[in-house]
Amino acid sequence: MSDQPIKPHNFWYAVNNTETVVMPSSHLETFGTTVLHYHLVSELMDVVDRIRVREGTIQSARPQIITPTYYESEATEGFGDEAREYIAWLRAHAKDLRILQYGFKVEKKEIGEQVVSGNVREVLERVKQHTQAKNDPLSGVILGVDDPWDVCLLKFMVDVVRQSAPININELGSRNLLKDDADTPRALRQSIEHAFLQAGRDPALIQALGAQLRRAGLFEEYEDRFFALIQQSKKKKPL
16 A cells, blocks of 8 residues: 555546536637636635635637647646646547637636635625626636635636537638648648748747747648748848
8 A cells, every 4th residue: 555645636626526606608709819707716625614705817819729739838828737637638538528629728817816704605606696797798606626726717618618619610610720631720720821921021920930830739840941931031131
């Protein structure tokens, strides 16, 4: 038997104890950025009848169909290790969550938090009523855990993504932005072509282009063209 202590809180603990109480009524934008406003209610771990209410925003970038290497560094900036473990599990197992293939980049920002006394369900109901009174179609209320609470936010985003996925997929498909013959999304190809065009006009953008190619896992495919662009930019430099 191992002497290693059992870790009481992992991402499954948070996922299994997360409930989306108020779901945003509006879907995530297919061709633009969406900013969701959340309230997360959780009981303090070691204090009875003390409830923490966190408030903040989650920004979801425009869904882009990209290669799996994206998830390794970009998908959940600002989230902890357990949240990254959760997204890795989703990558491998949640086949029904098709929108994950589109590579949402999620950024969370905390606006503030407060700790109040009372029963968690009573506090949750007050927060729910306060949120619904604002009639904001991009607001949500979550009942979760105090640690790791960022996994609760990610689970909330999974719920929102599942709700939005059919609309996003249909809209992307209607514009012929799904995969090409080389199994690379047309939307990504278009983005790269635009980046090459911009970098050809402004050499200061070449480094950003290289970073985009590496994130997409396509640097080798565009390597010759990329270095040719660097040589071209050197020739343009004034003597």
